[in-house]
Amino acid sequence: MGKFRRVPVGIVGASGYGGVQLVRLLMDHPEVELVYLGGESSIGKSFGDLYPHLAHAANLPIEAVEPEIIAHRCEVVFLSLPNGLACQIAPKLLEKGCKVLDLSADYRFRNLTTYTNWYGIERSDRTIAATAVYGLPELYRDRIAEAQLVGCPGSYPTASLLALSPLLKQGLILPETAIIDAKSGTSSSGRQPQTNLLLAEADNSIAAYNIGRHRHTPEIEQICSDLAGHELMIQFTPHLIPMVRGILATVYATMSDPGLVRDDLITIFSAFYRNCPWVRVCGSGVYPQTKWASGSNLCYIGVEVDPRTGRVIVMSAIDNLIKGQAGQAIQCLNLMMGWDETLGLPKLGFYP
Ligand SMILES: NC(=O)C1=CN([C@@H]2O[C@H](COP(=O)(O)OP(=O)(O)OC[C@H]3O[C@@H](n4cnc5c(N)ncnc54)[C@H](OP(=O)(O)O)[C@@H]3O)[C@@H](O)[C@H]2O)C=CC1
Ligand SMILES: CC(=O)N[C@@H](CCC(=O)OP(=O)(O)O)C(=O)O
16 A cells, blocks of 8 residues: 655745644645745745744745746645735646645636726736636535636635625525625734734724725625626625734625515525535524634624514624635635545634
């Protein structure tokens, strides 16, 4: 019998928040071996210099990003980079036969003109981009399993789409009435210093930002339009709140059948997600908290109906760095490799 062989995996952007989550999770994944970590300003440092608490487990050096060399060493590559870089690197990795999972927005869009309009980045990789699959396993499991290139969703879109999908797919709401009111902790902005993320600015305060112009709007609209069967515009308002991890998306919409009650909808949501190990639909009257999901790959969904207004209210709580980013990418990797969807992923949150 041949020696058991783990799949060699690399992370480009290992020094950032997405990178450190990937390292933590992949070190415990039974089927992979981390063989390459890449970055830019941290080239030459060891991972343990950057994250001393993980030095005992993962102390590879941060190396330069040279696609030829990465592809020679890795079968699978995670790209956890600022927008506009994956689209320069992924084509070279794919050409050499790697499977690529991109955590940025570069491969989330079917229409690259939409991407360019919202991100201000021109693209020359249209043929490759057309092969990318949107990495939300709860909706596109079969396509992800066949993909070489996956564009993993953003954290706000993940929370929002898991709340909205059953409603749109089953025609339970008037789609144009949907409003997403979402709150995020500061880690969703990454590890680069920013004034608005200083403790003195962000603590003890909460505010909305980028109303009507947040770059996740077209990403959410693309998938919602697919689910509704026609082009949709969605109202999306993000808020920055003084916590480190977590996103709570609260979705409001007018029901198409005002006679539906809370338990009807909970039954429908539970059936919709019955084969989804990473979605937990809460019982009657239970509203999820971000703290429940912290550290796990789970999305908790709570459903309520306001009979006075005829609206359904769905709350969706995730850890932005796990189900909203690194965990979701590993969930996609498991599907691409034909492994169990739950392999190597944390099932229980930290709490409290
Ligand atoms: N944070 C979140 O909650 C989520 C983030 N995302 C997306 O994931 C991606 C990564 O985000 P996040 O980890 O938070 O970001 P960070 O800012 O924390 O990390 C960015 C990483 O990119 C590397 N990098 C930057 N420029 C280059 C370059 N020219 N060449 C090579 N490496 C480079 C940095 O390396 P170095 O430090 O060595 O310079 C660093 O490792 C982004 O596209 C983000 O939009 C998606 C979902 C959720
Ligand atoms: C607080 C804050 O600034 N958050 C980020 C969230 C970005 C994110 O999580 O998603 P992607 O990086 O996948 O686009 C923002 O609103 O742009």
